Amino acid sequence: MTARGAARRAALVALGLLVFILALELLKKGAGGIEPLLRTLHVSGVSGCVGFGWIMACLVLSGSPVAAIALTLLASGTLTARESFAMIGGSRLGASFVVLAIGVLDDLRSRRTEKRSAYIGVAALVATAIVYVPAMALGLLGLEAGLFTGLRIEGRDLASVISRVYGPVLGMAGRFLPRLAVFVAGILALLASFRLFDGALPDLQGRESPMTRAGRVAYRPWVMFALGLLVTSMTLSVSVSLSLLVPLAAKGYVRRENVVPYILGANITTFVDTLFAGALVGHPDAVRVVALLMASVTALSIPIVLLVPYAFERMVDRIARRATRSARSLAAFTALLFLVPILLVLVSSWR
Numbered sequence: 001m002t003a004r005g006a007a008r009r010a011a012l013v014a015l016g017l018l019v020f021i022l023a024l025e026l027l028k029k030g031a032g033g034i035e036p037l038l039r040t041l042h043v044s045g046v047s048g049c050v051g052f053g054w055i056m057a058c059l060v061l062s063g064s065p066v067a068a069i070a071l072t073l074l075a076s077g078t079l080t081a082r083e084s085f086a087m088i089g090g091s092r093l094g095a096s097f098v099v100l101a102i103g104v105l106d107d108l109r110s111r112r113t114e115k116r117s118a119y120i121g122v123a124a125l126v127a128t129a130i131v132y133v134p135a136m137a138l139g140l141l142g143l144e145a146g147l148f149t150g151l152r153i154e155g156r157d158l159a160s161v162i163s164r165v166y167g168p169v170l171g172m173a174g175r176f177l178p179r180l181a182v183f184v185a186g187i188l189a190l191l192a193s194f195r196l197f198d199g200a201l202p203d204l205q206g207r208e209s210p211m212t213r214a215g216r217v218a219y220r221p222w223v224m225f226a227l228g229l230l231v232t233s234m235t236l237s238v239s240v241s242l243s244l245l246v247p248l249a250a251k252g253y254v255r256r257e258n259v260v261p262y263i264l265g266a267n268i269t270t271f272v273d274t275l276f277a278g279a280l281v282g283h284p285d286a287v288r289v290v291a292l293l294m295a296s297v298t299a300l301s302i303p304i305v306l307l308v309p310y311a312f313e314r315m316v317d318r319i320a321r322r323a324t325r326s327a328r329s330l331a332a333f334t335a336l337l338f339l340v341p342i343l344l345v346l347v348s349s350w351r
Helices: 003-040 045-060 064-075 081-095 097-110 116-145 156-176 179-200 210-217 221-235 238-243 245-250 256-269 272-281 286-307 309-323 327-350
Strands: none
Touching: 003 156, 003 179, 045 064, 045 081, 045 327, 064 081, 064 179, 064 272, 064 286, 081 097, 081 116, 081 286, 081 327, 097 116, 097 327, 116 256, 116 286, 116 309, 116 327, 156 179, 221 238, 221 256, 221 286, 221 309, 238 256, 256 286, 256 309, 272 286, 286 309, 309 327
């Protein structure tokens, strides 16, 4: 990498961080504007917030912005700690939808009868759901039991700096825009910040990417698990790191049986940026709810990788193969992907 290229990436990271913090502040200031929408949709309770976070992640093609929104809704008092926890979990269930969308488009572009790329998206969604559903139940038990109570990432000094830097912009937004418009502006700024972070990332799809080098060195589950941890901590987005699997698997760099441990690793370090957001929003439980979900996912993922990796891979593989054996089965799987969260929201509205 040239000095000019490194400087450009550093500038993009710095700008992305500034926009990210602005987005969180706008979301906090405008969070009250979304409360009527949540009441209209009757979104409440754990099931409703899981479904709402899931659908939003599918629509924006990323889970990280939705998780950040859940934390700002917690900070504003719009959601409880349980509901914010559930919405973050739901956002992770829907985050892999972009991998499926990219895979389908890649198969169509290449005119493949075998849905090799769509398989990656289905495997990502299935592996995530199998781990996250019990992990969310485990995390909710920990939340009720008071686990990690008092856990903080102190941000008071940073908060004073933020108020000085962003105070004028936030003041103008509050005076001239309705709260819902401020909230929408925060969502747009959040998406823009992740776009800036993406522009600063190295080209991991090149011939000498970490993924391709690992493919030549070893196919052991723990190696791919560690690689998933590493790549996602670099990209700060499970959607980005899992999307890298699509072209690499299509070209044969990554075998199907090695996809699952990579997904399990990626699903842990995807919380890095959400922990940072939790420290910024200023609510005493913000970091705690993220840490509980991250710890629960880790506690379930590590035994799978170390003790039963191949049995778990075979289970995911069977489901993914059935879902991608024809266009009709893939369409049914995609419909189910949207139907389940919609039903969760409806169930919450009937209570």
